[in-house]
Amino acid sequence: MSDHERKRRPEPARTHPVRHPSSAFRSDAPPAGAGGATTNGHPDGHTDAQAAAGNPFAWPAEDPVSRAVRAGCDVVEAAVRRGFGLGRPPGPWGGAWPPGQPGQPGWTTGQWVDAATGAFTMWAQWLDAWSALARSIVTGGAEPAGAWPPPPVSTTGRSPAGAPSHTHAHAGTGALRLAVELRTARAVSVQLELSSGSGVIASGPSTALEVYGLLAPAATGAPPITDVTVAIAGGGVTVTLGSLEQHPAGTYAGAVLTAGRACGTLTVRLT
């Protein structure tokens, strides 16, 4: 063997733990050939589908490291299922709300902030509607000419299930017009909120907006929606959503960015 020739060890066979692309999005089934796996991918026959769905590992033959990693995986899945509001004192309703309702112990911060923001938005829209009514009375029914920039917007659009559609929806008077272009037959509810402090609305119709993905809560195991764009043009906002057939029902949300800065949020609800 020459001095330049290097000895090479044979590539060792990897026995544990083996990640597999098929588990990247929490498919229920383990990759083929994962030793010791049962039909739901859990080596000890665990039947908790949610735990199995959350298993990011392909279980190989039973060995101490795999067993330990599986234990860790089970712990975090159990914690996610429990939620993180345990021990929180009951709300003003004494914790008597049915599951999933506001005020119930276990509500996440996101839900609280969501509810607070939603309530504020409804109040603002209601106020806006009354303000518009008062203005129309004062001006004898003639709406004052619209001017750019309009006030901060929270605007929603809804599309029924059916053929791919082009939907327009209007929020309160003075809000941006929202157009939703769908290339899907799914029923979709879209909510776009642009921050009044971001300067996006004031900067005019040439503003470039970006959305890089809408995430669902991890517990659903749903992949993010990435085929989505938001654009401001002609005094309105157009949200374009691509194929959503592979996405399970649920709420998907993500940040709307302009020049790398968050300027609002986009929420899509699939039913």
Add this chain to the structure above:
Amino acid sequence: MAAPPAVVSEVLHEYGALVRDAVREYLPAVEPRRYLYDLVADYPGRGGKMMRPSLCIAVARALGAPLDPLLIAAAASIELMHNAMLVHDDIEDESDRRRGRPTLHSQWGIAMAINAGDALALTSLRPLLGAATSNPFLALGILEETEHMARESAEGQALELGWRAENVVTLEERDYFEMVLKKTCWLATIHPVRLGALIAVVGRVDPTAFVRFGFYLGTAFQIQDDVLNLVGDETAYGKECAGDLRQGKRTLMIIRLLQLATAGERDRLVAHLGTPLAERRDSEIRWIRDRMDHYGCIDYARQVAHAMADAARGEYTRLFAPVPPSRDRDFLEGLITWVVERTS
């Protein structure tokens, strides 16, 4: 596993300096300095890795948030709370050294150290109160997250202290992970990641999505910390070597040793763990360490840490793949390697 990319140390250095400056502004420069505020400023002034606040800032920026005062305030709050907990942890663990110097209570006594830790914990709320004036809804959300994190951490610490107080030796890996999830992961990784995401998307994404990433990353971090306590260089590590064995901490390696030891060895180990701290002998600690080597307990822990890092990488891909490439995203990916390859 490859060496962590240079971007990790760069970002830790840059964001660390930013947060250290912010932390200094929140530390009261008033009397009584000698018996309180000098002590309060002691641990934050010793440096540290700054992983927690850097993680918060990097997640927020990777998701599109600007590096604004609210984000820096949240990161400073995390660092202050971390330091407050270190003061009390060192008392509870009867530790001698922290960041290469004597612990606060060994310098000033337990009573003054507890009081300084209390003051530091309260100081960690100041940045959040300041943020409330700019965005009350978001500040309320951050405050609630902080309260939740502190409670989880206390529950995790209680688990570990309870096991040691009652000399519980029938533990399994699941128990260890339950304890680490609460004691370590919430403050070290889950909370910073959730806060960063919360700030970036103004509360619109359920932060539960980030719990798994934080858990796997934090667990890999904790196991590596436990390993370094046994094999690390004391100067770089900054804490007393084998301190965990002396304190009788239920690490993954101790749990593994309890599983593999012969009946006689197990009795000896259980007796050591049941001995009052002051009476634990160096010879027994050396014997435990020898048995750990004999049964491959440290290698086992390293493998579990690397597997957890693999899982964290999977969660990272899931969460951050839709996000545009950036230095912050690279940092988050590199951090996964860093937590298991670090030597301090």
